[in-house]
Amino acid sequence: MDKTLDAIIKKYNEDKTRLMDILIDTQDAFGFIREEAADQIAETLDISRVDLEQTISFYHFFSQQSRGKYTIYLNDSAVAFMHGRREVAKTFEKEAGCKFGQVSEDGQIGLFNTSCIGMNDQEPAAIINGVVFTRLTPFRVKEIVKDIRDGVKVEDMFQASYGDGNNCSDLIKAVVNNHIMKKGPILSSDNSSGEAIKKVISINPQDVIEEVKLSNIRGRGGAGFPTGLKWDFCRKSKGETRYVFCNADEGEPGTFKDRVILTERPRLLFEGMVIAGYAIEASEGILYLRYEYKYLQKFLESILEEMRYKHLIGKNIGGKEGFNFEIRIQFGAGAYVCGEESALIESAEGKRGEPRDRPPFPVEKGYLGQPTIVNNVETLCAIVKVVIKGGEWYKSFGTIESTGTKLLSVSGDCRFPGVYEVEWGFSVIDILEMVGGEQVQAVQVGGPSGSCIGPNEFERILGYEDLSTGGSMIIINNRRDLLKEIVLNFTNFFIEESCGSCTPCRTLPILMKDKLIKIIEGKGVMQDLMDIERWSGIMKANRCGLGHTALNPILSTLKNFRHLYLNKIQREVEFDTGFRLDEAVKVGKLITNRN
Amino acid sequence: MSKTIIATTSLAGCFGCHMSLLDIDEKILDLIELVEFNKSPINDIKEFTKMCDIGLIEGGCCNDENVHILKDFRAHCKILVSVGECAIMGGLPALRNNIPLQECLEEAYLNGPSVMGNNENAVIPNDEELPVILNKVYPCHEVVRIDYYLPGCPPRAELIWEALLALVTGDPLKLPYEVVKFD
Numbered sequence: 001m002d003k004t005l006d007a008i009i010k011k012y013n014e015d016k017t018r019l020m021d022i023l024i025d026t027q028d029a030f031g032f033i034r035e036e037a038a039d040q041i042a043e044t045l046d047i048s049r050v051d052l053e054q055t056i057s058f059y060h061f062f063s064q065q066s067r068g069k070y071t072i073y074l075n076d077s078a079v080a081f082m083h084g085r086r087e088v089a090k091t092f093e094k095e096a097g098c099k100f101g102q103v104s105e106d107g108q109i110g111l112f113n114t115s116c117i118g119m120n121d122q123e124p125a126a127i128i129n130g131v132v133f134t135r136l137t138p139f140r141v142k143e144i145v146k147d148i149r150d151g152v153k154v155e156d157m158f159q160a161s162y163g164d165g166n167n168c169s170d171l172i173k174a175v176v177n178n179h180i181m182k183k184g185p186i187l188s189s190d191n192s193s194g195e196a197i198k199k200v201i202s203i204n205p206q207d208v209i210e211e212v213k214l215s216n217i218r219g220r221g222g223a224g225f226p227t228g229l230k231w232d233f234c235r236k237s238k239g240e241t242r243y244v245f246c247n248a249d250e251g252e253p254g255t256f257k258d259r260v261i262l263t264e265r266p267r268l269l270f271e272g273m274v275i276a277g278y279a280i281e282a283s284e285g286i287l288y289l290r291y292e293y294k295y296l297q298k299f300l301e302s303i304l305e306e307m308r309y310k311h312l313i314g315k316n317i318g319g320k321e322g323f324n325f326e327i328r329i330q331f332g333a334g335a336y337v338c339g340e341e342s343a344l345i346e347s348a349e350g351k352r353g354e355p356r357d358r359p360p361f362p363v364e365k366g367y368l369g370q371p372t373i374v375n376n377v378e379t380l381c382a383i384v385k386v387v388i389k390g391g392e393w394y395k396s397f398g399t400i401e402s403t404g405t406k407l408l409s410v411s412g413d414c415r416f417p418g419v420y421e422v423e424w425g426f427s428v429i430d431i432l433e434m435v436g437g438e439q440v441q442a443v444q445v446g447g448p449s450g451s452c453i454g455p456n457e458f459e460r461i462l463g464y465e466d467l468s469t470g471g472s473m474i475i476i477n478n479r480r481d482l483l484k485e486i487v488l489n490f491t492n493f494f495i496e497e498s499c500g501s502c503t504p505c506r507t508l509p510i511l512m513k514d515k516l517i518k519i520i521e522g523k524g525v526m527q528d529l530m531d532i533e534r535w536s537g538i539m540k541a542n543r544c545g546l547g548h549t550a551l552n553p554i555l556s557t558l559k560n561f562r563h564l565y566l567n568k569i570q571r572e573v574e575f576d577t578g579f580r581l582d583e584a585v586k587v588g589k590l591i592t593n594r595n
Numbered sequence: 596m597s598k599t600i601i602a603t604t605s606l607a608g609c610f611g612c613h614m615s616l617l618d619i620d621e622k623i624l625d626l627i628e629l630v631e632f633n634k635s636p637i638n639d640i641k642e643f644t645k646m647c648d649i650g651l652i653e654g655g656c657c658n659d660e661n662v663h664i665l666k667d668f669r670a671h672c673k674i675l676v677s678v679g680e681c682a683i684m685g686g687l688p689a690l691r692n693n694i695p696l697q698e699c700l701e702e703a704y705l706n707g708p709s710v711m712g713n714n715e716n717a718v719i720p721n722d723e724e725l726p727v728i729l730n731k732v733y734p735c736h737e738v739v740r741i742d743y744y745l746p747g748c749p750p751r752a753e754l755i756w757e758a759l760l761a762l763v764t765g766d767p768l769k770l771p772y773e774v775v776k777f778d
Binding site for chain 2: 575577578579581583584585586587588589591592593594
């Protein structure tokens, strides 16, 4: 039995629902999760080895083999490629002496691809042993690898400068930049910490919910469910206790606004969680934070400590007898699907992040079987403003269907990528003008799961009634090969991130990717386009949002950029499987020296 | 009415599907009344002598000869049926698809335990007479258009019989749940 590991397990009271924390700490301590460690964890927590393997193998950042003393996770999102990712990756491979997916022979460097790490406005970016590196260039890569060879710790590596705002504070020290380009009610810091909590404890919890309902605010994660209604459902559900979850799993490629809120307005977020806790009468709040943002851990924990000290978290909050609310941070370990609320809850319980069947909804049976609300970071921040200034005030922003403001994460081909807080109701043209997007071929609204629109639709407005978005806007100019550089990348993303539970989501994106490649290679026929459209209907049978939208990159471009597909297919050929004998025999001939 | 003409072949298969066809036992006499066999290992006719109505394909494509035969079948048969797991999905031969071809051949002819020092010159068979192996095993529908699929490993004799009967007579094929539930 290993003592260090024993201490880790004891730290979490041998509680199997805290398996994620135990695995994360184990990996931090030993570099990876060894056989013996897995045995010990399974035995102490009294879970089967298979269940443990399920959880470990599900998450991208867990590993049962060494991933090198320095593990480099290089983001492979489409925007990273726009900004030179290919050269950076090549340099990494050359300098490290191994390919991506491998560890160098001396065991020093491991190179791995990873899905969007929330740095789309400063790509190409990588996470090395938990430290974020942004705006990588081949030159910088050489410096980094040299430092690694010299045995320099990642934290001690020389950085030309740290980022803006709190990024350069002692507790973060990251080269990450906020790029706040436009402030609105959420990003402008016009309230003192605790104001809303003090106001809220003087009124009845149900009245808080009524105020939230009055504001008409809808969930900012993308689905847009009315927040007041969600809280009301939860409050009316019977349970031994209730839970408030903040969803900070921000995994949609191109989204990074939560990262900025967490860096610059964490008090606002935690205050929002406390208010939610008061309204639904919960006593525990959990911030589910994606592993990619682990560099914020110390900073966020210090803020929680500060708020505890000020009696804004903890027992008898704000002096109100009996109002107790604690907040803890729960890390994920790299899985896009955990942004889906029921998958997030599963993950927080220490299991594979697979979405649950619904009903029952989390508001009835959520975390540990108790009524639970899961709200986006931005939603909870907005709630604070609603409480302070009133629902009516909040409604004065935006449109009738979509009240308030929205934080947009803008990236891609534009002059000023970053975070913009705008009222709902802006048109795409307005946004493009603001961010300096020129010669734009397409805008990906809402990330890969959203829709890709062309110039003839740029008049459309952002709002739940028209272009719904969780905030990601990726701008693609007309020099890009939309199908090859964007659609294929997004489709690969969904293939990588599918949890594999529902058959259509597990298999169809792969078949569609094959078709897409066939079309890109000029072997496609009309039948392929028809197949894509006809087969895609079955994606509705999937259980969660990821499954429903996994084909959107292909479907929305097939609808809005049909000409790109039509130009690529063989119009005069009726049927073609795409099989070419000369290509298929190439390797065989080479090996046997035949021609 | 003239008899329906049938052709059959086994590509990268094990002849198990053909054996299953023979398993229709005495119904083979009824079959002969209904159909006439052209190119097929059953009657050992090596080349097509006329256009056929139905082609039954066992096995997927693992080498260039398989591809030529399959294309020949497509050219000579009005209806092509993929019979059995290998024709439909590649089957057991497709297990090699996740291993680089070079590694496969080296294991088979140079390093494998069954080589037992019998390949002194360390040659991977390369005679011009031999078909060229493909980069991976392809199911038939990835090479040519396939009209129908008969799943099973092998498909039961009854199923082959009923499917043939339905194709010959034009009557709808009865497909009870246990016949189509394969996943």
